[in-house]
Amino acid sequence: MAELTIRQLIMQSITGSLCSSRQLAELVGVPERQVEDHLTHITKSVARDRTRRFVLEPSRCRDCAFVFRDRTRLTRPSRCPRCRSEAISPPRYGIELR
Numbered sequence: 626m627a628e629l630t631i632r633q634l635i636m637q638s639i640t641g642s643l644c645s646s647r648q649l650a651e652l653v654g655v656p657e658r659q660v661e662d663h664l665t666h667i668t669k670s671v672a673r674d675r676t677r678r679f680v681l682e683p684s685r686c687r688d689c690a691f692v693f694r695d696r697t698r699l700t701r702p703s704r705c706p707r708c709r710s711e712a713i714s715p716p717r718y719g720i721e722l723r
């Protein structure tokens with residue numbers, strides 16, 4: 626059950642901290658795309674768990690500080706809608722214990 630192990634490892638890594646999917650990919654040794662799939666499942670299971678809360682720190686434009694607040698997808702946007710910059714900081718994920 627390698628899948629479970631990786632997912633548990635990701636959950637452990639973001640509990641009480643914030644990580645981008647790239648950081649998590651390096652940490653658990655799977656492609657970033659796979660980390661994002663795991664995160665999608667993790668948000669759902671954490672949403673059902675009354676003892677924990679999923680935290681999403683949104684992407685941000687490094688040039689004009691635009692914040693991608695309404696973005697619900699977990700992947701990084703490619704371009705700023707305000708200044709067209711591609712210098713976008715990745716979203717970061719965390720789990721808070723209540």
Ligand SMILES: [Zn+2]
Binds near residue numbers: 707
């Ligand atoms: Zn911008």
